[in-house]
Amino acid sequence: MTSGDKLFGRLLKRTTIAVHDLPDRLGSPTSGLHLYLNDDGGVVQIAGPLRHLLAQHKPHDKPLPLSTYVQAHSTLAIEGRPREWQGLLLDLDFSGLGEQTLHMRGWVQPLGEGWLLQLIDIGDLLHERQQARQRDDCQSIAARIGEQVRACSQTRLPDIVGEQLQMIAQRWHIPCVALALLDDEEQGWQVYRRYRAHDAPNLWEDDQRLGTPLDSLSGAAPQRIGGQPGFDEHSRVQALFGNAEGFAVPYNDERGVVAWLLCAFYPVDTAAPYLSERDWTALFGALAGPLLGRLREHQHQQQLERIEALQSLLGSGWWEIYAERQRVQLAPTLAAALQMDTGEPVLEEWLAHIHPADRDELRSRLHALQQHGEALTLSVRLAGSEPAQPATWYRVQGQVSGSGANRRLVGFMLDISDIQNQQQRAAAAHARLDNLIASSPAVIYVQQYREGALIPTFFSASLQPLLGWSLTDCGAGALVEMIHPDDRDLYFERTRQLLREGSVRGRYRLRDRQGSYHWLLDEARLLRDDLGLPVEAVGLWLDVTEATLAAERVKNSEERYRILVEDSPAMICRYRPDLILTFGNRPLATYLECAPQALPGVDLGSWMSDEQRGAFIQRLAALTPEQPLSTAEISLQLPGREHAWWVWSDRGVFDEQGDLIEVQAVGRDNTELRRSQQQLTQSAKMATLGEMATGLAHEINQPLNVMRMAIVNVLKRLGNGDVQIDYLTDKLKRIDAQVQRAAKVVDHMRVFGRRSEIEQQLFNPAYAIEGTLSLLAEGMRGKGVDLRISETTFEVQVRGYVDQLEQVLINLMVNARDALLSKREKESAFNPWISMYVERDEQHVRLWVEDNGGGIDARLLERIFEPFFTTKPIGVGTGLGLSVSYGIIDNMGGRLSVRNSAEGARFCIELPIASDA
């Protein structure tokens, strides 16, 4: 029975009583509304407590029809007359006070000559029915919403939620609606989705952060938001709702309120009078519940994926041991890394993948975990890696979780190969370093920084053998006492610099236990902490006593040599193979007219002619590591002096490959000597010329005689008038030949008399022989000396001065002539001769001058090349001829020698053949 039926039953009983009470009048019924109608349906009398609620509760004097009391739509039910309404239930809506409507239900029954219309209020009944209908409606909508939200894809979820909000808003005429979720991370609320009618103000946005005002709402039941702005905590909520009337429905789960349905500009009680708070809660629950479920599920899924990714990245994974079954389960990533099956392998199979060296320990620790709940942390290697390869290391960690029936043995394995192998390498490097420190000849030390001072805290073991001290001997100020008094300032400055600049290098002396001082090379570096404050100094001492003393010795000796070089009157220099000077001393600078410091970079060859320079470089090229020395006389064109002659000694310096890298040279100016020698040669030459005057006269006389004869003969023929042209031509040609011959002799004399060229020239020695003969041959023959000249000549070239070689030959021939003539004075039958011939081999050409003058006394052979040595009477011999000749040949790189042959003296001029010819 519904509450409506009960009410109806009660009413019926009472009405029955009331009817008996109303034979002519209605009386005062205790409930409902009683209308007495006449036969035409006009209202005659109104009674009952509800009559006060009617807008028009007094009948008119003239009965008005019932239709004037009820609202228009009810008139349908009361068409016709009361008689026709009998047995019908009449639902009539009366106009009440203040625009209200009274929903009434009733029926008519005859009373007297009229009709009694008894009515009861069915407003509650209707309201409840409306409510029930709305609730059903609401439930089916809620079910649909839940279904939609549960069934859609993850990506469509926000849109679907948006659509559901729209549907709710449109169904219950909510202008602005939003679904806000608790954002765990932000500790506040955020709009998930919102909807607004097109004519509603834009209050919220999707994903908008709302902050914390909603926290102040009590989450137990839906909340009505007042429309008045205020200044308390609620004012923030009201601001959130646009300071208009609003409504908020919470959604609770085990964590409390986790979602709100916000409805703005919404007077819920009038806009949706039939929906109870429970309905709203249920409706919103149908949306928020599945949505939150979906979101959490999604989050969970993502978390799982992240963990999965992390595990495979780290090469790690969880494991769980089922102790009773002796089986283990591994995370898929871990199983893959160990190349094991997923599923539930037996425990021993897992252990078989651990290196034998670590396996027993792991087994025992797992046992301890299982038996006593001892947490497990162990680093293990995997079995089966190649011996040469670095091992694969895992950290195995495990613990007991839960208790009783829920007791589980779980843990994880993490690939720590990188760290472990690095640690091992670091340990090995450390060990090597320790070893190195221990065996180092240097002392390695650490000084700790304490309030501006550096206190020794460590010395390597090498301190003891080196200085005899230990760390305790050197503590607290004792170190300074060991430093040589002269070096203490250095040491204090070293500490200051170390603290200031972070590193220092220096030398000082330190006393050893025996009292003698060692020179120490100190190199230190300051270590600072993260804030840049000094922590300690690390450094090393190297005993450099030997080296320091040696360096001092070298410095001293270098100084001596430097003074020697600087003060030497000789020119001393170093230059590169390309003749660029790298050093030159003062005398050299003086000759080159510049300052000594300007010498480096100067080209030594710039003072030489091309030819001299070529010869110089050629001479250097002949230097070898085995024969690094060479001495030569070089000539240069110096500033302010026409020609300089230097005797120059070079010493090549070679690298390991045997290549010349530098030349050290010592030179002496030979110009003066060379000049006097030249003068000497010249005067000797002039003497020779003088010597030859007789021969020359003869030489000129001979052509003159021939010409005179020819002229006499021609004149004779002319006198006879017997002159043929042919005869004349023949004679004139002979005269011309003789003129040329005389001219040649004179010409040659002039050439011979000149000073020699400065530069040596290349020439064939045959020219010298030819020149000599042109000057001497006739004279010799005139004196009855037989000249035996070998015709052999060679196409060879020697280097020197052709006139000087000629001078030598003349000297030799004149000496031979003297010897021959003096011999003939004693033996008149004597047949003097001079023989001259040439021979050559690979390197040399030899000119021989031999006579049959009896030779040279063996005791004098040694001395004849000395200057001024002569056996000839005063005024005749000068004693210079052979000595000058010797000098000339020597200057040409050759050799003049003499021997006695069977009949006389035999001189030999040996000259090197010029290789560049």
Ligand code: ADP
């Ligand atoms: P000079 O001819 O003015 O004496 P030299 O130096 O030319 O000076 O000769 C030195 C000496 O050597 C001569 O005085 C002579 O005794 C000796 N001499 C040189 N040539 C011969 C020779 N062909 N036969 C013998 N004695 C010689």
